[in-house]
Amino acid sequence: TQLLEQSPQFLSIQEGENLTVYCNSSSVFSSLQWYRQEPGEGPVLLVTVVTGGEVKKLKRLTFQFGDARKDSSLHITAAQPGDTGLYLCAGGWNYGQNFVFGPGTRLSVLP
Amino acid sequence: EAGVAQSPRYKIIEKRQSVAFWCNPISGHATLYWYQQILGQGPKLLIQFQNNGVVDDSQLPKDRFSAERLKGVDSTLKIQPAKLEDSAVYLCASSLGGRRSYEQYFGPGTRLTVT
Numbered sequence: 001t002q003l004l005e006q007s008p009q010f011l012s013i014q015e016g017e018n019l020t021v022y023c024n025s026s027s028v029f030s031s032l033q034w035y036r037q038e039p040g041e042g043p044v045l046l047v048t049v050v051t052g053g054e055v056k057k058l059k060r061l062t063f064q065f066g067d068a069r070k071d072s073s074l075h076i077t078a079a080q081p082g083d084t085g086l087y088l089c090a091g092g093w094n095y096g097q098n099f100v101f102g103p104g105t106r107l108s109v110l111p
Numbered sequence: 112e113a114g115v116a117q118s119p120r121y122k123i124i125e126k127r128q129s130v131a132f133w134c135n136p137i138s139g140h141a142t143l144y145w146y147q148q149i150l151g152q153g154p155k156l157l158i159q160f161q162n163n164g165v166v167d168d169s170q171l172p173k174d175r176f177s178a179e180r181l182k183g184v185d186s187t188l189k190i191q192p193a194k195l196e197d198s199a200v201y202l203c204a205s206s207l208g209g210r211r212s213y214e215q216y217f218g219p220g221t222r223l224t225v226t
Contacts, residue, residue, distance in 0.1 A: 004153075031213045042115070042202050042217025043154070088153050092213045098167065099144075099213075101153035 003027060004091055004102035012108040016078050021105040023089035024071045030093050032065055032072050037086040037104070079109045113137065115218035117203050123224045129191040132221045136184070136205030142166075142212050145178055145188050146202040148220070154202055160186065161208060193225045 004025045013019055023032070031050045035043035047056050049065035049072065056063045060083075062075040076083055086104045116135040124130050136143050141162050146154035157176065158168040162183040171178070175194070180186040190197055200222050204215040 033213055033215075035217075040219065042204070042220050043215075044217070045214060048213055090153075099156055099215075101146075101155070103151075103153045 003100045004089060006087075006089060006102040006105050008105060009103070010106050010108075012110065013079055015080055015109055015111050018075070018077050019079055019107070020073055020075045021087055021107070022071065022073050023102055025091060026070065027091065028069050029091035030069075031091075032069070033090045033092070034063055034072070034074055035088040035090065037088060038084075043086075043088055076107075079107075081109045081111050083107060084109050115203055115205055115216055117201075117218035117221055119221055120219065121222050121224075123226065124193055126195055126225050127192040129189065130193055130223060131187050131189045132201050132203075132223075134186045134188070134203030134218060136186070136203070137216055139207070140205035140216070141183070141208035142206045143180055143186050144202075144204040144206075144215065145186070146204065148200045148202055150199070157188070190223075193223075195225050198223055198225045 007022045031048055033048045034046045037043040047063045052067045052069045054065045060077045064073050086106050088101055088104045090101045092099050118133050143160045145157045147157050148154045157171045158178045159166040160180040163180045176190055178188045200220040202217055202220045204217045206212045206215045
């Protein structure tokens with residue numbers, strides 16, 4: 001049983017479109033991270049959210065942590081081919097002493 | 112600032128052989144993680160070190176996997192003997208530790224193929 005679920009599993013869109021991917025759990029996390037992983041590379045941290053209801057923006061990316069700290073979403077505005085990759089969410093407890101990753105959403109942005 | 116270094120990048124072995132992976136974390140990072148990422152899945156934590164002590168190894172298959180972090184810096188992960196299902200990318204990550212533990216920096220990984 002996945003502690004963290006991500007949806008959709010795969011997403012293929014055209015350049016310029018908007019998209020939202022989701023990360024859901026039945027567990028409450030003290031922090032939640034989003035990473036992007038490109039082929040042949042390790043995941044790269046995009047953002048950390050720690051407060052229920054928190055919204056963070058990173059250029060065209062908007063991250064939201066659910067009020068109950070059980071779920072999160074990542075919205076990309078005007079997607080570009082450079083956004084292509086595997087988007088992973090990871091939930092943590094005890095300020096990073098315990099971690100679990102979701103299975104990821106594989107995004108492909110076509111020019 | 113140099114990132115997390117891992118070697119080798121690729122390894123192909125036959126089942127029942129042994130293999131070892133090496134990781135050099137970012138300088139000053141107290142916490143070091145080893146993850147296993149099977150194709151199509153997210154990383155699964157195998158072991159977490161705080162300096163040279165083990166914090167969590169609950170998901171490490173201890174009958175065949177071992178890891179050490181001598182002197183609290185470099186780390187090695189060993190598999191002996193390997194099984195077909197060990198084919199995966201092995202990722203090393205490091206963090207400052209404490210309340211900054213969730214900010215993990217990953218190496219490029221070692222892709223292991225067991226035939």
